[in-house]
Amino acid sequence: MARFSTSTYRPGGPNGFLLFPKSDELTNPDGFGRRSEFLGGNIYWSPNTGAHPVAHEFLTKWGEYGYEGGFIGYPLTDEIVLSDGIGRRQEFQGAWIYWHAMTGAHNIQGAIRDKWLESGGERGPLGYPSTDEVVAPDGNGRFNRFERGMVYWSPSTGAHAVSGRILALWSAAGYESSHYGYPTSDATPGAEPGSLIQQFEHGSIYVLNDYLRALLVPAQGFAGYDTGLHPAYCPDPLNSPPTCPVDLSDYNTVGDPDGTLIPANLQKAGVVSAYFAANGRPTAHALWEHYYDHDEAGQDYALGTTLLDSWTAEDRTDYAGLRPPAEWVNANKEEAITAAINETARTGQPAKVIISTPWHVTAGISNDQVQSIGRYSLCSTTAVIAQPANPGQNPIELRQQTHIYDVYDYAAGDDYGNPAQQAVLVGVEGEKLGVAKPFLVLGSSSVHSWSGIR
CATH class of the missing domain: 3.30.450 (Beta-Lactamase)
Structure with missing residues (x-):
């Protein structure tokens, strides 16, 4: 079997971000791949994926899931600088890892990743991932949180984004464990200009600015959150939960030079x-x-x-x-x-x-x-x-x-x-x-x- 040595990969040598080596070339626990360790990160190689450096938060996050022995597998790419010039991603066999200074490094994979990319990825309305993929409490579904929303997946409903006021209402009800169940669609425009409606397994949520209409069939009794589902006092989509700072623009604008x-x-x-x-x-x-x-x-x-x-x-x-x-x-x-x-x-x-x-x-x-x-x-x-x-x-x-x-x-x-x-x-x-x-x-x-x- 022809093997490409990790030592032939030189991303800047000792003057690059990996700095000086601290190990010889090592055989990985799978007996298949190779790695060399450096002060600033490692280089990993396998015959199917080639040689790629993994460093900093990417190496830490990858290590949380067992490195190449976990479901994330070997790296397929080096770190990739994203279009905003700040964020980074690295693609692996089983998942991708995204990093941003405000959200940290998190893995995203499969149908959830596809749905997120479909919405525009980190440049879309959801922003960067703020959690790894999480197993839902029922052991069946999965979800990732993002800066401005979530994507939920289950085998029977697929992957759908939930965000904004609809997410606030659904979360108050108890997410997928509530009477609504999992989302079965993304939010789509409603009958009135500016409105949104989203379908769930057992109902729907309709919002227009601060107007709400939620439907559950069959009805399963009242819940404590029902009448608490009211608009935020001063909706502010950039904050979670919404806040309404009082206007202090006129505060303390007149001096009192003589103290009277x-x-x-x-x-x-x-x-x-x-x-x-x-x-x-x-x-x-x-x-x-x-x-x-x-x-x-x-x-x-x-x-x-x-x-x-x-x-x-x-x-x-x-x-x-x-x-x-x-x-x-x-x-x-x-x-x-x-x-x-x-x-x-x-x-x-x-x-x-x-x-x-x-x-x-x-x-x-x-x-x-x-x-x-x-x-x-x-x-x-x-x-x-x-x-x-x-x-x-x-x-x-x-x-x-x-x-x-x-x-x-x-x-x-x-x-x-x-x-x-x-x-x-x-x-x-x-x-x-x-x-x-x-x-x-x-x-x-x-x-x-x-x-x-x-």
């Missing part, structure tokens, strides 16, 4: 706080104090369920042009009931539908809420299970929850009504002086349950 402005503002802020306290507006008082608590302000503030339950039941609003919270909540309930009835009529099986509304700007009418939370954004999520029956006789069960958020700040010129207008002027001044900070106010109502015939 800040004490004067604090004095006026004290008057506002005392007014809220004296007039029985505990929420307004608490939020205002948080706004002026320099050590704590800027941190999220969670409202209690009692207040939110009361606010979401408001059927009127003091703000012209805004629908009251109760209208949005009831409309969401009716939409979900209708969708579940239609689906069980179509399939003849129990059907569960989850519908989450987009964020709607709305406001209630109680004094404490108007003075303190102003134009809040509301999202209502309803999960409905409908049983098949004759029209008008469908047994219905539902769970519904409302989610609320706002950025607690004061914008000059906004009309919050009196006496809150005084707080607006004081708050704007305090923010620009650097003694008050905006922050997120958020929370969820209690879960409302209902059953009946529709």
Whole structure:
């Protein structure tokens, strides 16, 4: 058998990245291939693959899986510099290893690799792999995580990418072990511009911006995550989980050269706080104090369920042009009931539908809420299970929850009504002086349950 010695491969010699040798040519444990070890890496050779250096993170990752004796096998190529000029890959008999400074070195193989390459590889929407291929908990499927999503594979469903909000919802449900099961398709455009829908073994997930519609047939009862499937407070696709930093662009933009402005503002802020306290507006008082608590302000503030339950039941609003919270909540309930009835009529099986509304700007009418939370954004999520029956006789069960958020700040010129207008002027001044900070106010109502015939 003709053999190509590793010693004839000279990628830069001692001046290259491998540096000086630290061993003679060695026979590998398989008794078949050869290697020479260097200070900066090794060179491996076999008659079927030729001689290739393996160094640094590639050598470490390859070693985790048993070098040439593992499923990855012998190297087929040297390190390859990728088109972004940063990442690298090295191809082996059983898998490829990709490396990037932000994600490290990870192996990717088979149908998952093919799906990832089909989507554009590291230049596509998923980015670089951030894990090796992992065996799913059921022992049947496989997946790789990437910078911005995942690719899942099972023998019966093939390989499919899951990313973005659909991935967030599916992961909340429990991934492939949830009632949805494995993905059976990639996400595709839905009926409305900008929407996406993805099919799973036992249902589908449809998203449009912050609107959600999920379907499960047959229905298998309610789960804790059902009504929690609401849009992120401020969706930011570059962060995971999504975040919404408050706007501090105006913070501390006014100086106080003679030291009189800040004490004067604090004095006026004290008057506002005392007014809220004296007039029985505990929420307004608490939020205002948080706004002026320099050590704590800027941190999220969670409202209690009692207040939110009361606010979401408001059927009127003091703000012209805004629908009251109760209208949005009831409309969401009716939409979900209708969708579940239609689906069980179509399939003849129990059907569960989850519908989450987009964020709607709305406001209630109680004094404490108007003075303190102003134009809040509301999202209502309803999960409905409908049983098949004759029209008008469908047994219905539902769970519904409302989610609320706002950025607690004061914008000059906004009309919050009196006496809150005084707080607006004081708050704007305090923010620009650097003694008050905006922050997120958020929370969820209690879960409302209902059953009946529709």
